[in-house]
Amino acid sequence: MAMLEIDNLHxxxxxxxxxxxxxxxxxxxxxxxxxxxxGPNGSGKSTLSYILAGKEDYEVTDGSVTLDGxxxxxxxIDERAAKGVFLAFQYPIEVxxxxxxxxxxxxxNAQRKxxxxxxxxxxxxxxxxxxxxxxxxxxxxMLKRGVNVGFSGGEKKRxxxxxxAILEPKxxxxxxTDSGLDIDALKVVSEGVNALRSPDRGMIVITHxxxxxxxxxxxxxxxxxxxxxVRSGGKELALELEANGYAEYQQDAA
Amino acid sequence: MPAVQETVEQVRSIDVDQxxxxxxxxxESEKAPKGLDEDTVRFISAKKNEPEWMLEWRLEAFRRWxxxxxxxxxxxxxxxxxxxxxxxYSAPKRPSQLSIDDIDPEILATYEKLGIPLRxxxxxxxxxxxxxxxxAVDAVFDSVSVATTFKExxxxxxxxxxxxxxxxxxxxxxxxxxxxxxVPVTDNFFATLNSAVFSDGSFVYVPKGVRCPMxxxxxxRINERNTGQFERTLIIADxxxxxxxxxxxxxxxxxxxxxxxxxxxxVALADAEIKYSTVQNWYPGDKDGKGGIFNxxxxxxxxxxDRSKISWTQVETGSAITWKYPSCILRGDxxxxxxxxxxxxxGRQQVDxxxxxxxxxKNTSSRIISKxxxxxxxxxxxxxxxxxxxxxxxxxxxxxxDSLLIGDKCGAHTVPYIESKNSSAHFEHEATxxxxxxxxxxxxxQRGLDPEEATALIVNGFVKDVLQQLPMEFAVEAQKLISxxxxxxVG
Numbered sequence: 001m002a003m004l005e006i007d008n009l010h011x012x013x014x015x016x017x018x019x020x021x022x023x024x025x026x027x028x029x030x031x032x033x034x035x036x037x038x039g040p041n042g043s044g045k046s047t048l049s050y051i052l053a054g055k056e057d058y059e060v061t062d063g064s065v066t067l068d069g070x071x072x073x074x075x076x077i078d079e080r081a082a083k084g085v086f087l088a089f090q091y092p093i094e095v096x097x098x099x100x101x102x103x104x105x106x107x108x109n110a111q112r113k114x115x116x117x118x119x120x121x122x123x124x125x126x127x128x129x130x131x132x133x134x135x136x137x138x139x140x141x142m143l144k145r146g147v148n149v150g151f152s153g154g155e156k157k158r159x160x161x162x163x164x165a166i167l168e169p170k171x172x173x174x175x176x177t178d179s180g181l182d183i184d185a186l187k188v189v190s191e192g193v194n195a196l197r198s199p200d201r202g203m204i205v206i207t208h209x210x211x212x213x214x215x216x217x218x219x220x221x222x223x224x225x226x227x228x229x230v231r232s233g234g235k236e237l238a239l240e241l242e243a244n245g246y247a248e249y250q251q252d253a254a
Numbered sequence: 255m256p257a258v259q260e261t262v263e264q265v266r267s268i269d270v271d272q273x274x275x276x277x278x279x280x281x282e283s284e285k286a287p288k289g290l291d292e293d294t295v296r297f298i299s300a301k302k303n304e305p306e307w308m309l310e311w312r313l314e315a316f317r318r319w320x321x322x323x324x325x326x327x328x329x330x331x332x333x334x335x336x337x338x339x340x341x342x343y344s345a346p347k348r349p350s351q352l353s354i355d356d357i358d359p360e361i362l363a364t365y366e367k368l369g370i371p372l373r374x375x376x377x378x379x380x381x382x383x384x385x386x387x388x389x390a391v392d393a394v395f396d397s398v399s400v401a402t403t404f405k406e407x408x409x410x411x412x413x414x415x416x417x418x419x420x421x422x423x424x425x426x427x428x429x430x431x432x433x434x435x436x437v438p439v440t441d442n443f444f445a446t447l448n449s450a451v452f453s454d455g456s457f458v459y460v461p462k463g464v465r466c467p468m469x470x471x472x473x474x475r476i477n478e479r480n481t482g483q484f485e486r487t488l489i490i491a492d493x494x495x496x497x498x499x500x501x502x503x504x505x506x507x508x509x510x511x512x513x514x515x516x517x518x519x520x521v522a523l524a525d526a527e528i529k530y531s532t533v534q535n536w537y538p539g540d541k542d543g544k545g546g547i548f549n550x551x552x553x554x555x556x557x558x559x560d561r562s563k564i565s566w567t568q569v570e571t572g573s574a575i576t577w578k579y580p581s582c583i584l585r586g587d588x589x590x591x592x593x594x595x596x597x598x599x600x601g602r603q604q605v606d607x608x609x610x611x612x613x614x615x616k617n618t619s620s621r622i623i624s625k626x627x628x629x630x631x632x633x634x635x636x637x638x639x640x641x642x643x644x645x646x647x648x649x650x651x652x653x654x655x656d657s658l659l660i661g662d663k664c665g666a667h668t669v670p671y672i673e674s675k676n677s678s679a680h681f682e683h684e685a686t687x688x689x690x691x692x693x694x695x696x697x698x699x700q701r702g703l704d705p706e707e708a709t710a711l712i713v714n715g716f717v718k719d720v721l722q723q724l725p726m727e728f729a730v731e732a733q734k735l736i737s738x739x740x741x742x743x744v745g
Contacts (some may be wrong), residue, residue: 053700056692075697078539093697097715106486146715163701180360215642 001029001069003202009063011051019046019112020061024228029171029202036205036213040223040246046090047222049175052078052089052204067171068091082114083108084170088160088177100159103147104129104166108156111167132165135194153215154185161192172196172203178212190215210242225249263356285481286343290317292309295450302453305426313438315449316333322443327668328606329635330575332548335513340480342451365681381732385601390415392456392472406519411467413497414459418486421457432490436519438557444515445552448484452517455485460495460526469725474516490517490737491526493559496667497674498529500728511539511574515550524559524586531724533732535574538739541630546574553580554610554728557589557618564573565592566609567723569732571578571739574603579637581610584618591620594720598739599664601631608638608669613649613679619712622653624719628664629740635667642679649679657687658716660740713740 004027011022021044029035035077039045051058052065054077065072067083075083095103107198109119118152120128133143136158148156164172176194178186193216199222205216213235221237222229223246231251286297295316299309306370324335347365390404392415408415414425422429439449456472474485491497501518514536520528530553539546549572555564566580581590593609612622620640628634641648659667668685690712699709714733721729 052698055696076704077696078702078704081700089697089700091689093693095694095698095712096716098711103698103711106703106707107698109700110704110707114702120313167701209693 001066002030003068004029005064006052008049008066009048009065011047011058012061012062014057014059021058021227022051022176025228026063027229029204030100031170031198031202032199033220034216034218036196036207036216036218036221036235037224037229038207038210038221038241040243040250041208043224044227045208045224046175047227049087049173049204049206052080052173053077053085067206079114081167081169082111086164086167086169086172087116088157088172088174089178092148092151092156092160094150098147099144100128100165101143102148104143104163104223107163107206108166113213114174118191128166131161135195136162136165137188138162138165142174153180154182154189157181157189158192159191161196163194165192170201172201174203174205174207175182176206176208178209180233183242185214186215210238213238271464272366272493277717278740283344285301285341285345288315288341289338290340290342290451292498294342297451298451299659301343301345302422303421304422307426308422308429310392311434311439312450316444316451318440318449319443319446322446327632328577328637329669330577330604330606331573331603332511335541335548336510337447340513342484343453344585345482345509350552352720355479355489365456385701390468392470393475394418401580403416408467408470409577410462412461412637414457416457416472418457419453419457421488422694425457425459428490429457429488430681433486433488434519436554437517437552440517444550444551445517448515448552451482452484452486455487455516456489457487458489458497458499460491460497461619463494464490464492465495466497469498469500471500471502482515483515485516487516488521489520489530490521491523491528493523494525495523496527498725500712500725501529501530502535511545512537512547513550514573516548516552518551518580520551520553520564522555522557522559522562522564522586522589524558525561527553527565529565530555530580531728532566532568532570533728534568534570534572534576535648535735535736537700538601539574540602541601543631544604547572548566548575549573549578550575551578553578554583556583557586557591557615559589560585560586560615561588563590563592565594565721565723567594568595568596568607568721569724569735570595570607571735573605576603576605576607577629579609582613582620584612584620584649585613586618587615588617589615590618593620593622593624593721595624596627596717596736597624597630597634598627598736599631599634600739601632603632604637605633606637608636610639611651613640613642613646613651615646617647617648620652621651622651622655624653624655625720626655626657626668627660627713627740628657628666629660629735631663631715633665633667635669637669638672639673640683641673641680642676643672644675646676647678649674649676649681651679651681653681653683653685655683655685656716658688659687660713660715673685709740714731 006027007024009022010020037045060073105125140159194246218235221233223231295312299312414597437445458470460466462552489499522528536549537548557564564582572577584591591611597605597607609622624636626634626636636655639650655668659666666687670683672681694712695708724732
């Protein structure tokens with residue numbers, strides 16, 4: 001059994017009588033694998049990431065998701081996080097007045113506690129943050145500022161990766177991490193992500209553009225359209241999409 | 255950060271709807287007959303062995319009060335208070351303020367339970383381990399002060415810290431000079447009532463050029479049923495003096511409402527500074543709005559001398575009704591007033607609180623930072639006045655009022671009044687209202703925080719600017735209290 005198994009997932013916006021956004025999506029992610037999901041706007045990519053994280057605005061109408069054989073959809077948002085699900089947000093949220101450092105520590109300790117582990121000691125925590133933020137080129141002064149408050153687009157994304165590095169999740173979902181980044185920021189962020197690739201960790205990289213995949217080279221590429229994966233292949237599929245666009249998939253599915 | 259974690263622990267350890275300080279101490283007490291007339295006033299005055307001038311002062315207030323009407327402009331509603339159905343004086347039977355060993359052990363136990371050490375030896379041990387600095391405590395139980403610690407050590411520095419009832423006898427000239435000089439007897443319905451029937455409270459005098467060697471604090475406890483508490487606090491910082499004063503309050507849980515109508519007067523002479531911090535945690539009533547304290551308080555500071563400074567910091571989490579506007583009269587040139595407030599309402603609580611900054615002197619400045627947090631079915635109003643007299647050249651004010659709503663059954667209101675009669679005055683006002691957004695909660699929970707942890711973190715972030723103003727030990731306490739107050743507010 002794969003680490004993360006998504007089987008025939010159907011979902012719609014909660015309370016909305018309208019149409020499904022995901023219409024039978026299936027995907028398996030094994031430890032060590034990086035899967036890229038590409039697709040046109042509105043194909044359901046972000047919805048997939050929210051549903052995996054447990055956002056309450058969606059209703060799963062059919063199908064299943066398991067993490068290490070456990071039913072992920074039954075778990076609370078924070079329980080999923082403690083089990084190792086991490087979502088790097090496309091638009092990271094501001095939490096004014098809460099120093100980033102405080103936030104990181106609260107999150108790490110909350111997860112450790114849920115897993116029955118002891119809280120991290122202050123010196124260990126400071127060492128950990130120093131090492132991880134240094135590698136991402138994050139200025140220590142930024143960690144004193146409120147979470148994402150007044151950060152540039154690039155700073156926000158770097159901060160997401162820092163959180164990922166500190167929380168050491170099992171499965172990372174990166175939602176449009178490249179959006180709003182210039183080429184230099186893209187490089188730094190990608191290096192950060194690559195440093196976190198490990199034989200124990202799976203990643204789902206959601207992106208509209210191929211350019212991110214030059215930096216984070218995936219093992220698999222999936223094309224998503226209208227709530228389904230319509231084609232899967234190796235990394236070369238991304239180049240093909242870059243050249244030809246999504247038009248043929250959109251017609252196929254229509 | 256550890257404080258946030260502690261907060262969360264605390265929230266967990268307490269059941270919804272449980273007010274930690276809601277116990278009642280069963281002791282014998284001596285009360286004035288129920289109701290209020292001139293005889294009640296005479297009874298209280300006699301109990302306190304007051305001089306004639308004090309009785310006259312009280313009677314004048316009482317006569318005035320009879321002609322006044324209860325104010326109704328605040329955004330609060332409550333059943334009519336029957337002023338004749340209250341006890342205006344209640345005191346533990348044993349003699350107090352003699353020596354610590356004469357205090358009823360039940361009362362000592364009460365304060366121990368509240369975490370307030372009244373034995374100086376314990377106070378030394380307890381507080382030194384917490385933070386190094388020492389705090390002198392005056393403990394007021396219903397209508398009387400039961401203990402004041404570190405009196406002798408303070409006396410060495412020339413600082414007078416004692417129950418006001420004692421100060422009236424021992425320092426009549428000081429009391430006569432300053433009592434009612436900031437909040438006149440005729441000021442308002444509740445202040446006038448207080449002037450007639452106040453029973454105890456603290457008196458502080460810091461002489462010229464003295465920096466008070468420790469934090470002073472008064473701990474108010476209402477215990478007796480159907481008893482109003484009317485404390486009176488008077489703090490005077492003479493020229494160049496400095497004092498930091500803390501005030502804490504709790505009461506037992508009761509089905510009936512209890513009345514609390516206090517008056518606090520601060521006087522800062524030239525170059526003096528007074529920092530006054532309150533953590534108000536009176537019983538707020540149960541989740542359906544039954545019981546709780548009606549808190550009608552008049553607090554005012556007079557920056558009487560040039561370059562003087564008065565700073566109010568308050569964390570208001572308790573009471574069914576809060577009606578409270580700690581204010582500053584900026585009389586001296588270059589004087590400064592500050593008001594930092596966190597007001598939290600949950601359940602059926604109603605808060606109408608704010609401040610007045612009255613600029614009279616030249617180049618006076620004031621700063622108002624108010625954070626209102628409403629949850630449950632509560633209503634939370636900021637009401638403030640900033641005014642500049644025509645002689646107040648160069649007056650400056652900065653006001654920032656932020657409101658945070660948790661849930662969709664509560665309300666936050668901001669009612670700022672600005673009056674400027676001097677064209678050189680410079681007043682700035684900022685106000686925001688926000689909700690803890692679903693997105694913020696989702697983001698925090700995605701990182702592993704449960705809903706209560708996430709809410710505590712977001713709220714603590716929201717009030718950070720004000721918490722920073724509190725003395726250290728108090729800030730930690732306040733942070734815990736905030737989370738406990740918001741208990742059960744996350745659906």
